[in-house]
Amino acid sequence: MLLPSTRESLPHPSDTHVRGRRDNETVRITVGDLEPGRVGLFDPDAGTLLAEGRLAEFPSLVALFEHMRPRWVWSDTRRWAPLLLTAGVRIERCSDLRLSAAILEWSTDADTSRTEHPPRPSWLAPGPAELALDATHAAASIPGAAAAPATASSADRVALFELDELDDVADGGPREGRIGEASGAASDALGRATPHQVADEHDRQLAIVARSARPPRLRLLLAAESAGALIGAELTAAGVPWDSATHDRVLTDALGPRPRPGAKPARMEELAAHVRIELAAPTLNLDSQVELLRALRAAGIRVDSTARWELREHDHPAITPLLAYKRLARLLSANGWGWLETWVIGGRFRPDYVPGGTATGRWATSGGGALQLPKQVRTAVVADPGWQLVVADAAQLEPRVLAAMAGDLRMAEAARGRDIYQGIVDAGVVATRGEAKIALLGAMYGATTGESGRLLPRLARAFPAAMALVDRAAATGERGARVTTLLGRSSPLPPASWRATQARATEPDATAQDERRARSSARDWGRFTRNFVVQGTAAEWALCWMAGVRARLARLGELEDQSDASPPATAAGPVFARRPHLVYYLHDEIIVHTPAELADEVAVAVRESAADAGRLLFGEFPVDFPLDLSVVQSYGDTGD
DNA sequence: CAGTGTGGCGCG
DNA sequence: AAAGCGCGCCACACTG
Incomplete structure (x- = not known):
């Protein structure tokens, strides 16, 4: 086993006196703030404060203990890991409690009804522990997963911060917004956590995992998520090796020499002049969608937008230079000289x-x-x-993940040792590789019309298990319920506005438009949950x-x-x-x-x-x- | 004038 | 004419 979490490490021989620990147990050390500017390392299992020091001493304190190959437990890798990396200290593994809490917060695998003592409130998780919203969701996406007959007690639903700023949490309603996103108040709380509080939170999370329907999967997910957090910090520290001279050459070849500030590159000016002539619009500003659309229509080009895909369909001498202009404009604004100066420092993009x-x-x-x-x-x-x-x-990756999640042997067989799209052709499902790709993407994204929609029935006949999995995920989403990835990450609930739309359609005086709108937004959410299980597991x-x-x-x-x-x-x-x-x-x-x-x-x-x-x-x-x-x-x- | 919304487009 | 998911960023347009 290579994943840090799943490899049980032996403590360093000289550490056995530190505490009487069985050899196969992983040592954990929590990290936190003792008081402003002072850091503590705590061994929660021995109940000992292992070390404390100034923030500047943090890397060397960590280095003292890393040879024991502990799991470093901390609130937020984005806060702690950069300090280590700039000081030249590398660690093997960590637990990121912020990211773990974000996963566990919605983990419907966790069954709180089976325990006398519900999990302690967390100072970390930004929302109530809604642990049992949809008992059937797990079975919808995890093969063989038992539905947990769980109901959250009101004790689980207490606001986890005793902070007035978090009123929206206290009402117990579903939290919307980005996963892992911390409010300002939450960030402050994270920054101030003591190593003892960190240990308490870790214990709380371990307890939730242990009570879950699938502890090994959740354990793997949390370990992988934490390893990812560490890798993210390391990627930034290492940086992408970037050759600015090559980049400059790409820009100069495409755009001409770098213009003075405020001026347009020569190649863009040439193309713009060309377009103005062809559209007979001498003062046209090509950067203004409003002006451009008006000019295009005035020139008899019947478009409803200035999007590339739509322009491409028209045959007019202005189109080619216009598309070339747009391509250069994009390069300049997104990855031009300004980007280079801002983002590439010392030969690295960080x-x-x-x-x-x-x-x-x-x-x-x-x-x-x-x-x-x-x-x-x-x-x-x-x-x-x-x-x-x-x-x-x-x-x-995603089609293969789908085949495996669904336990679809025929689909896995079509993928094995070759291009999966070609495998689908070879299996006689569709005629061309292009069709196979469109059909498969359509299945995962929820296409209903066009070529993709037309090919779906053939795919469903060939790979019924795979298709059933994504269809079930979509149906769950259309009901407004959560779906879950293989390892146990749950989808967010639809926003309150979505529920309102659904509710309106069931009222006695609902109009046809209300029903249409509800149906459409239900389908939208179903496409999201359909894709969620595949994209999330990938x-x-x-x-x-x-x-x-x-x-x-x-x-x-x-x-x-x-x-x-x-x-x-x-x-x-x-x-x-x-x-x-x-x-x-x-x-x-x-x-x-x-x-x-x-x-x-x-x-x-x-x-x-x-x-x-x-x-x-x-x-x-x-x-x-x-x-x-x-x-x-x-x-x-x-x-x- | 700053803040927000939108179109457009880059990536998977 | 975007059928079909997930993002971030830029510029322009609009709002207050």
Whole structure:
């Protein structure tokens, strides 16, 4: 087992005197603030304060204990991990209580009715522990999951903060908004937690997990989520190796030389002039949708928007230069010289990752647009001298996840050892690879019309189990209930406005329009929950994959530390300068920056981790997760 | 004038 | 004409 959480580690021999602990127990150490500016490390199982010191001493205190390979338990990885990384201290594993609470808060797997003592209120979780809203949801998305006959007692529903600012929580209504998002008050509370409070919260969470219907799955999810949080902090610390000169060349080739502030690049001006002539609109500002739409219609081009997909359908001499202009405008505003100056410092792009930042468990980023790096500028991602990039993405991850979740053997068979879309063609389900792709995406996204909708029945006939899973998830969402991923992340409830719309349609004086609107919004939410179970479980696979890669890279790095075959990647910071390390993550794709002589071993580690992730989630179910993997100097050289 | 909403487009 | 999910960011347009 490679995932930090699931590997039981032996305490260092010299630690056995620290406390009488069985060898197979994982040591945990909680981290918190004792008073402003002072940090404490606490052993909750021995009840001992292990160490305390000034905030500046925190990394060296952690370093003192890391050889015991403890699980570091803290409120928020985004607060604590950067302090360690800038000081050159790497840890093996942690528990992020903020992210865990966000998952457990809605974990309908947790059954509070079976215990005399409901979980203690949390100073951490921003909402009431609504633990039993929909007993059937688990069965809807987890094969073989038993529905927990749980009802939340009112004691579970107390507001967890005794803070007036959180009135909206105290009413006990469903919380809306982003997963893992903390209010200002919550952030303050997080910052002030003592190591003892952190320990209490951890105990509370462990108790919820233990009472849940599927403790091993939730345990894996929380471990993976926490590993992800650590990786997110490490990705920022290491940064994406970025060659600004290459980026500048891309910009100059496309746009012309960098213009003075306020001016448009030469290529854009040329194209704009061209468009103005063709539209006979000499003063047209192409950046204004309003003006542009008016000018297009005045020129006899019947469009309802200025969107590219719509413009593309028209044959008019203004269209080609207009589309070229829009493409350049996008490049300039999203990833132009301004972006380069703001986001690339010292040869590294350091985006701010937000692990668990979306409803489905995918990550978000804030600033820099790291998850939207256009293919065009990926040539600027270049390994340091003597280093290489191992770029890998999981081929058709979501359909494979769906096949495995649903236990659909025929679909898994179509995927095994090949392109799943081709496999579907070979199985005689549809005629072409293109049709297979459209049909499968349509199944996961909830298409109803067009080519996709037309192909769905054939897919359903060939793969009834897979189709039934997503259809069930959609039906659950249409009822306004939650669905759950394989490991136990639950979807949010629809907003109050959604419920109001549904309620209105059932009133005696409801109009046809009320009913239509209710039906439409129910379908909308059903498409969300349909996709949630697949996208969310795929995100879980990716977290496990990445956690495995991280663990294996750490082992390679220990060896590499002894050698100096490659020059250090000093811009990667003190922890990673001589070790292969993750530098980029994009839903189903990773990049490892590695000393060149280790690239082949890294590639093996990445592949083995993918296989491990499949087994962690799906056991021996015969599904595979092949990777498209390349060892390159530049991200632009991967061939896709 | 700042704050908010929307269209458009990049990524998976 | 966006059929069909999840995001973030930019510029423009509108609101108060």
